[in-house]
Amino acid sequence: MRTKYYAYDRWVSLFIVTCETLITGGLFYLLFLTTEDTPWHKILQAPHLQVILTVMLCYFVSAMQAGVVLYRRKVYAYQILSKVLKSTICFGVLSGVVLELGRFMDAWSYFYLTFLGLLFISLSVFHILKVGNLRYVVLVGSSENNRELYYELTTQDWTGFRVKGYFDFEPNPKFPQECPYLGKPQDVKEYLEKNGNTHYLFCCLPSKEHVIIRSLINYCENHLVHFYSVPNIYNYLQNRVYFNMIGNVPFLSLRPEPLSRTGNKMLKRAFDIVFSLLFLCTLFPIILLIVTIITKLTMPGPVFFKQKRNGLNDKEFYCYKFRSMRVNTQADSLQATKDDPRKTRWGNIMRKTSIDELPQFINVLLGDMSVVGPRPHMLKHTEEYSELINKYMVRHFVKPGITGWSQVTGYRGETKELKDMEGRIRGDIWYIEHWSFGLDLFIIYKTVANAIHGEKNAY
Incomplete structure (x- = not known):
């Protein structure tokens, strides 16, 4: 693995x-x-x-x-x-x-x-x-964090770390037996003085032991030992966290969020405005004319279809599409299927080529959506899946998109089983954590390429 x-x-x-x-x-x-x-x-x-x-x-x-x-x-x-x-x-x-x-x-x-x-x-x-030398480590405290750290330092042999043992107020039976108990935290300085080849000290003592922690920091700083503080978060957090600073105040976040930075927000919004304006002022009028004529000839009703969906911070907005189905009462509750009888032949063509999604550039210009982002879901689906899928609502930390990472990696269209929606949510969260302008351009390219070649899940 x-x-x-x-x-x-x-x-x-x-x-x-x-x-x-x-x-x-x-x-x-x-x-x-x-x-x-x-x-x-x-x-x-x-x-x-x-x-x-x-x-x-x-x-x-x-x-x-x-x-x-x-x-x-x-x-x-x-x-x-x-x-x-x-x-x-x-x-x-x-x-x-x-x-x-x-x-x-x-x-x-x-x-x-x-x-x-x-x-x-x-x-x-x-x-x-x-070639470097081996680096020797001692651990102070035996909480879950330091136990996990022990495995990280020792299972990857190439890193060259050798853990000498751990200190705590009493031996911890949960700590690996191959890592010896060296004594109480008060004995650390005496041990370091006798064993001068210790290079790193990782401390996960609780903050109430601040007197001992400060004395360890002072000793390490004055005796060429690297001191590292390991926060005790394993009792309530099991996933990777990220270190941040606001002024002089440190804090831990659950994930990187590139789009929380003002510069990235401005770049993405500027691109959305320019891209949507170029499309709406050039190709869209021609497409609108063609779609209007064929729609009016093939099925009664309006050309546009609008539906309430959940957007940024779960705010509701009207999402615009070209209508690809006959007017029906299940539009806001029932997802389209492969052989859905509500679709027309012309509607199938629009869905297969993603033409039905093009009016959403109006949503992008209005600021409700972005060109790239998690696809917005129907209100009913958001209500249902937020109860069934852990971290479902994370996708609403950013604006929804006309296309997204999940859509170009195989999770477009109908979600027949819960695992399909779970895969889509994982892709949406991955996009939020790894956003870059280059990634957006790649997703747009993949979307166009898929539309040209056709997608089996586009129905």
């Missing part, structure tokens, strides 16, 4: 391989320059820049395949040398074949063998110099 460190591992690996690739190219070029007046210089059968880029590409490919673990703190010299040797051999074979078949140079020459030997030495030195 992939842990939350997986993405970090991947980016660090990419960075290390990139550095190694640059070293490879630079070393080849230096060797080429230093052998300019020797017979070795004549083995190149292609421009030297082309050869160097080919060599770098070969190294990058072979190194990514071999994998990188050498940035870890806990690593021995023989592991470094064996890893570098393996990478160098793989690279030598791959590049030798490519250079020979492509007639770039003679890969079996003394020049290239010398290059591979120097590369092995250079990469070995590079990795030995960047």
